[in-house]
Amino acid sequence: MQQAKGFTFVELMIVLVILTSLAAVAIPNILRSKMAASEAEAVAQLKCIAVLWYGNPWLGLILFLAMTGNLMIAGVFGTLFPLALKALHRDPALASSIFITTATDVGGFFVFLGLATLLLGHLH
Numbered sequence: 001m002q003q004a005k006g007f008t009f010v011e012l013m014i015v016l017v018i019l020t021s022l023a024a025v026a027i028p029n030i031l032r033s034k035m036a037a038s039e040a041e042a043v044a045q046l047k048c049i050a051v052l053w054y055g056n057p058w059l060g061l062i063l064f065l066a067m068t069g070n071l072m073i074a075g076v077f078g079t080l081f082p083l084a085l086k087a088l089h090r091d092p093a094l095a096s097s098i099f100i101t102t103a104t105d106v107g108g109f110f111v112f113l114g115l116a117t118l119l120l121g122h123l124h
Helices: 009-054 057-087 092-118
Strands: none
Touching (some): 009 057
16 A cells, blocks of 8 residues: 655644734735834934935934924824723723824924023034
8 A cells, every 4th residue: 555645634723723824924024114213214214314415414403303202202292192991991903002192293393492401512
């Protein structure tokens, strides 16, 4: 009696489950890395534009720090508000967007103006 060569259906399904699990872990990490790289590139380009346009590297530094601070504010409030609303038994998807937008806009506005005020002596 000759035994058939090849893989059984169960073996193929196990390989498929392993590959799917690896992809589920790898794809979000790849996308996160790609997004971080594009954000860093955008900030670097903005700094270069500010230096070339106005001839003042301090303006580029202020823009860089303001954008970084704004991203940190968005990350913190984008995490805290949905968690707080979930703890209050409210739907985070419906209610948190207005709070996150407000916190990001107000925080970014004050970070930018605060940095510009602190470094005003370098901006002439």
